[in-house]
Amino acid sequence: MSTSQIETTGASDTSHLYDGKVVRSSAPSRKKAAGKMTQGTELPKDAIPEVHIPTFIESLFGGPLVTKMKFLPASRSVQNLQIASAAVMVLLAVLTYVVTPVSGTPWYWISSAIGAAWLGLIIHMLVILIGIGAGFWGLFQRDQRFLLISYVFFILVSLRFAASKVSFEVDLLPEGDLAQKVLLILYAICLVMYMELSNGVIRFSMLDTSIRTQEVYVMNEKKILSRYHASLLITPIVAGVVALITLLVNLIVPAIVAIFDPIAAVRMGESVELTSVYGVALGTMIVFLVVAGMFGINLPLRIQQFRERTD
Amino acid sequence: MAWSRKSAMFASLATALYLLGLVLRNQQLVTVAVVLLSFLTYAAFRTSHADVSSTGRRLEDEDFDEGAAFGTLNAMRQLSQPRVFEDHEIDVTLRIQNLSPLSKILEVRDSVPEVMRVKKGANYALMELGGRRETELKYTLECPLRGFYSIGPVAVRVQDTFGLFHREKEIHLYDDFLVFPKMEDIKDAFVKSKVPKIFTGAVNIRNPGEGSNFYNLREYVPGDPMRKVNWKAMARSGKVMVNEFERDAVSDIILIVDSRAMSETGPVSRNSLVYSTRAAASLAQYFLSRRDSVGLVIYGDEIMSVDRDSGKKQLYMLLTKLAGASARGNTPLRVVTNRILPHINKGSPIIIMSPLEDDKTVVDAVRDLRARNFDTTVLSPSSLEFEFDARRLDRTGYEVLKTERDILISELRGLGAHVMDWEPDMLLSTALAGARGF
Numbered sequence: 242m243s244t245s246q247i248e249t250t251g252a253s254d255t256s257h258l259y260d261g262k263v264v265r266s267s268a269p270s271r272k273k274a275a276g277k278m279t280q281g282t283e284l285p286k287d288a289i290p291e292v293h294i295p296t297f298i299e300s301l302f303g304g305p306l307v308t309k310m311k312f313l314p315a316s317r318s319v320q321n322l323q324i325a326s327a328a329v330m331v332l333l334a335v336l337t338y339v340v341t342p343v344s345g346t347p348w349y350w351i352s353s354a355i356g357a358a359w360l361g362l363i364i365h366m367l368v369i370l371i372g373i374g375a376g377f378w379g380l381f382q383r384d385q386r387f388l389l390i391s392y393v394f395f396i397l398v399s400l401r402f403a404a405s406k407v408s409f410e411v412d413l414l415p416e417g418d419l420a421q422k423v424l425l426i427l428y429a430i431c432l433v434m435y436m437e438l439s440n441g442v443i444r445f446s447m448l449d450t451s452i453r454t455q456e457v458y459v460m461n462e463k464k465i466l467s468r469y470h471a472s473l474l475i476t477p478i479v480a481g482v483v484a485l486i487t488l489l490v491n492l493i494v495p496a497i498v499a500i501f502d503p504i505a506a507v508r509m510g511e512s513v514e515l516t517s518v519y520g521v522a523l524g525t526m527i528v529f530l531v532v533a534g535m536f537g538i539n540l541p542l543r544i545q546q547f548r549e550r551t552d
Numbered sequence: 553m554a555w556s557r558k559s560a561m562f563a564s565l566a567t568a569l570y571l572l573g574l575v576l577r578n579q580q581l582v583t584v585a586v587v588l589l590s591f592l593t594y595a596a597f598r599t600s601h602a603d604v605s606s607t608g609r610r611l612e613d614e615d616f617d618e619g620a621a622f623g624t625l626n627a628m629r630q631l632s633q634p635r636v637f638e639d640h641e642i643d644v645t646l647r648i649q650n651l652s653p654l655s656k657i658l659e660v661r662d663s664v665p666e667v668m669r670v671k672k673g674a675n676y677a678l679m680e681l682g683g684r685r686e687t688e689l690k691y692t693l694e695c696p697l698r699g700f701y702s703i704g705p706v707a708v709r710v711q712d713t714f715g716l717f718h719r720e721k722e723i724h725l726y727d728d729f730l731v732f733p734k735m736e737d738i739k740d741a742f743v744k745s746k747v748p749k750i751f752t753g754a755v756n757i758r759n760p761g762e763g764s765n766f767y768n769l770r771e772y773v774p775g776d777p778m779r780k781v782n783w784k785a786m787a788r789s790g791k792v793m794v795n796e797f798e799r800d801a802v803s804d805i806i807l808i809v810d811s812r813a814m815s816e817t818g819p820v821s822r823n824s825l826v827y828s829t830r831a832a833a834s835l836a837q838y839f840l841s842r843r844d845s846v847g848l849v850i851y852g853d854e855i856m857s858v859d860r861d862s863g864k865k866q867l868y869m870l871l872t873k874l875a876g877a878s879a880r881g882n883t884p885l886r887v888v889t890n891r892i893l894p895h896i897n898k899g900s901p902i903i904i905m906s907p908l909e910d911d912k913t914v915v916d917a918v919r920d921l922r923a924r925n926f927d928t929t930v931l932s933p934s935s936l937e938f939e940f941d942a943r944r945l946d947r948t949g950y951e952v953l954k955t956e957r958d959i960l961i962s963e964l965r966g967l968g969a970h971v972m973d974w975e976p977d978m979l980l981s982t983a984l985a986g987a988r989g990f
Contacts, residue, residue: 340580396569399584402576425580429587437591437714440558444715448678458674460687465657465680472598472713480590487586488579518579525570525586532593541597549624549652 312383312446313453318466319445323380326438330376330391333431334369337398340428341365345401368398380439383446388439395432418516422488429484430477441469483528490524491515553596559716562592595716624652626686627706627723629662638734638830641671642693644703644727648679649686656681659709660689665701667820669694696821698733698829698875702726732871733829736980738838768796804847804860804897805839807832807870808888809877810906811852816879817907818938822976827933828905829874831980835903836870847896848873851888853881860896886913889920901927907935908960915960918969928969931983932961937976 352361372394379387499506573581673691704726711718847860
């Protein structure tokens, strides 16, 4: 017996109690099988309650409010987020092309091996274009699956064997170490912000739909949105500064050492390891050891307590 | 601080990219990983800490003004009324206070019983609550089913703006309320006892005596007052005839409600137990309003009884018992009748509300009642009809079980009981009238 068959309307409708389904309070017992029961009679299917378990993708994007729902048409705030996400995605695509040369990618190897290097570049461009296409579709259709595909392609394009030194696809870009790292950080921030903004589109669509279907009541919606917008500005700046400190460890560590031993500092500055990806690893370790220490002494709580006392 | 799946995904991605970057010697991947980790770390820093805590203290209804203080958040709740009837509404006001000087973004969900429907307003709010400010959340609950219910706890969630980390606590603030079964207006007194009680009441018993309602005509016997002579009847018959009147007296009414597990077969809001409790409530109100004495027996896994009494207090007691009746156990009707028969006056009307299923002692129990001259009425809401209406039972099964049921009802009628096969869409008064043959 199908689910639609057991639905009733009017006074007996209990659908509001059980997520759209009319539910019986007890199993059908002997009645169901009366007059036709045999030894092999199975338990009627409608006696087993149906439970919707969110899929993995739904739970990744689903905020705490609603796990599954059809969105209502996008509100102004959601439209703004969609446009911002699309803009960041386009910037990301350009930066990806700039900072990710085709050399070192698997498709470059394969196309070089078969003597058609141009094919590698086409595949490289195609991967970026698929990322953009899936991203646009996912953003404006608000389809989480396409957004995931977009993320995967944007990450896939940067999976390449590379020398430790940074190399770019476009020759016109700055040669200076600091400028290169800033560009790299800008690329990384764009990628993270694209992920966050597109996720925000889904989250705020859920919230907006919940508000309009009166499942949730929102007080001071403008303030909540303005806080989110402020975080969208502040967080990437903070993340960028932390990343810059980490990447510039080959300058910072020798500068500190120079206070005690200038010669050792010069040697350190010329060290290949310190300027390579392993230098970045060292920087990451140092920075995040400090961060771990902050969490260890429960600094966030102490800061908050201090703020509450002073306010 | 709890991680969301999003933050877990970001952290896993960052770790994977970091390790891949080291293996592939790709600074680009390492940079993305570092930015992702920084993003996560900053969000974790920004997530408020220790905003709410729980003491697990349970509040009484009247403690609205005090509330329960938890950390820097206070929650208080007020209900418009502690007792309502089915299908009525209850207004809930939840007040949230932020005692901290810092503003917070809070998700607040006031837990309501799952059978209740929020008709107006919302019990779930997302709010930006300024420092040292308070706000009220108002909503209206529709109460479709009888029972004892509790609203609470209040779940409060504080999270960062990106939804990466959150802290969640429950404020153990509870408010209990009672939903009585709804009552139908019954206009006629169709249950009349043959045994009078000492006190004169409003319900007529079917014995002649000094009452106000006409009972019969009989021939004059010396000593009858002249005002009782029916002159018209005398003119017709040529004999001196006098009017007889029914004796006015209070009768004991015993209501027996079947709350065995199987009585809840059918939709949640439309099953035998729901119908039985509504019928019992309506009958109780009717008889008590006539100054009768009403007793109640509810049997399921145990036998609960409310002794016979009259008045508004008795009605409240009966409604409370009916509100709390839950479908459990399988006590046979005969066990119930055997236990209560010694304690009730012979001839008292007994009204049994039962689907009459899965109980082989029904016939014996009714036979016992009839043998002792109890005026027995059986109101039987059929779970077959509920299940057939809900298309849980096919035609063949329905016909087979319906035949079995009809045979049982015929047998009970043969014993002299008034039995009504109560169909789901039939009004109680109609069902009762059918049972009594009026």
